Amino acid sequence: MSSTTSRQRVTVVTRLTRWITGGGLSTLTFLLPLLLIFGIFSWWPILRAGVMSFQETNLVTSQWVGFDNFVKVFHDPSFFIAVKNTAYFALLALVFGYPVPLIGAVLISEVRRLKGLYTALAYLPVVVPPVVAVLLWKFFYSGSATGVFNTVLGWVGIGPQPWIQDAHMAMPSLVLAATWGAAGGTVIIYLAALTSVPPELYDAAEVDGAGIWRKLWNVTMPQLRGVLFITLILQIIGTAQVFLEPFLFTGGGPANATLTILLLIYRYAFQNSLGGDYGAATALSLMLAAFLAILSLVYFQATKRWSTS
């Protein structure tokens, strides 16, 4: 036993003691539930998915197949359809769904009375369970002349529309329903962020003769850019994973017009009643996760210049 090791050992023990007396044990105690729950329900399934993506498995028997699953998914014609549709959904949601909460928040913040009521009304669709909301919208979207929306259109002289029954109208219909359901949460976020805009800026802009839109464009948006950048990337990541609307409204139809990546993953895993192809499903999941991770990194690098953090 050399004197160096005994000194090292003593040091380790001392450090451990210092850690415990410094409150390390209670820190660990408080961390433990978090580690356990996230570990069991979040990180372990991710790890398992990663492992399964390199296997051919039906959850009962499995064998290693290397990158075959990724190649198979890449060569599946449905894959490109799903990517195209998901990109289309994300684009539509960006163009139509992204400005709506901002405009809503600005309008609500300008209102003098009953601001709380309008905020609550804006948030109400978020409170409705998503499945209930979709079933409701599905009923509204009935393609017959007596469907709810078609009746309303009839009042202004527009003929009955097929809505989700037509391959071209289906995706925009889904975006409309999804925006209705999700905008409220973002409105609340923007409302909070708007309170941080100093009113003097608006006064200065008014003095310079700015109207409402100029104020919005030149004062509000630059001041809110931190929040806006975050909600933009969150929206992209969220819409890239859209599943509920295509699944419940159209099941991916008509003729795969609303087939998205998540729905394709679901089909790989669950559509075949004789055992799903979990290897392909997890491979596609991993591909999507990797793509979104890279996209986020690139995004944050690109917007570093303009961000406030």
Add this chain to the structure above:
Amino acid sequence: MKSLRYKLGAAGTAAVLAVTLAACSGSGSDTDPATSGATGGSSAEPITLRVVSLIPGSDQAAFDAFDAQVAQFEAANPDIKIKSEEYEWTGPTFTAQLAGGTLPDVFTIPFTDGLTLIENGQLADITADFNKLDYADTFNPNVLAQVQDANGNVFGVPTAAYGSALHYNRALFEQAGLDPNSPPTTWDEVRADAKTISDKLGVAGFAQMAASNTGGWQLTVATYARGGRMEVENGGAVTVTADNEGTLKALQYLHDLRWDDNSMGADFLLDWGTVNQGFGAGQIGMYTSGSDIYTNLIQAQGMNPADYGATVIPLDGADSGTLGGGTIAAVNVKADDAHKAAAVRWMDFYYMQKLINKDAAVLDAKTLNESDQAVGVPALPIFDKATFDESRVWVKDYINVDQDHVSFFNDGIGAQALVPEPKAHTQELYAALDVVVQAVLTDKNADYTSMLKDVNKQIQSLIDAD
């Protein structure tokens, strides 16, 4: 302070660990219902057999009738306790249950899946217990073949067989000025009647399923009715022929009804459940489906029995036939021998006895009738036609399905050739055909011929890879 912190830290750790461990262990246990009325005669603990009962959404009377039958079985078999769960076979949910190992001991699957599940070793081998049944060798060989492997071992009990039927709403027929007692017998007549109904009443005259693999299923029905076949077997090699003449004619027919006559309503993404729903609600005049849906229409969709009519699907041309299928009751591969024996006894009691034993048939019919459940639903023989006809004679006092309304089916089905569903990769084939049917119904200019060729390629590559 130091000692206090030690004590708090130790207490905190212990409490957290205790709570976490309790939460983890408590979640998995299923409490068995307390055994009530178990006779004291048997020395062994009654074994609990998990079985499937009815489709979720069936009405309470149906469940009451089922519970009454469970009670009858438990009284006759004190060593078995039945624990039932609602169940509906659908493509996605069955996979999840199979993978998750949550299937009950006795469950039902369609004929299409039986052979592949047997090959994959996912059904229990019940040959020994099956052979103890005294009717084991009187099964219709074509029907029994659906549950046997290459060596003749039995992996399930066929409980029902169905053909394809054209269902029509008698009330809508009357309202549209058509005679409900002379349903259409050719596809042209179907088209004309559909147009009349949709023009006069504004509802869908004819509907076609198109989603959740049912689109491919019904397209196959329409194909067989026009003499086509989706898959052709030569030696051992299977060739996919989705672009056969029958399918092309069927799709052209759908195209004409949809775009020229506009008699198919406004909702085209229908699957088995939603088309039944629409039909039961009086929104659909006619559609094709399995001949056994009467129970679902009355129990789950609340249809007025007087409105229901069924006839055979019009057949057109040589080689035409009606798509046949059926249901198999199978045993979970994880069941031990005691459970397998109990399972076969349950399947014998609940599914089979009413087909071959007069007292059992009468008791079953009486129980169902008393709870207003359907007795006398159109069906195809599992054994032979004589046995089937006899079983209907036994229960004629309890039959509450108006046989006049379904006589067109019962009388006509005997003359139709029964064609089994395509064997190879059936569900994938159906899923691929779903897309074609949806395209034809939603896109006026859909090029279904080339889409069918793509389906050929897609499914052929799956078959070749086996």
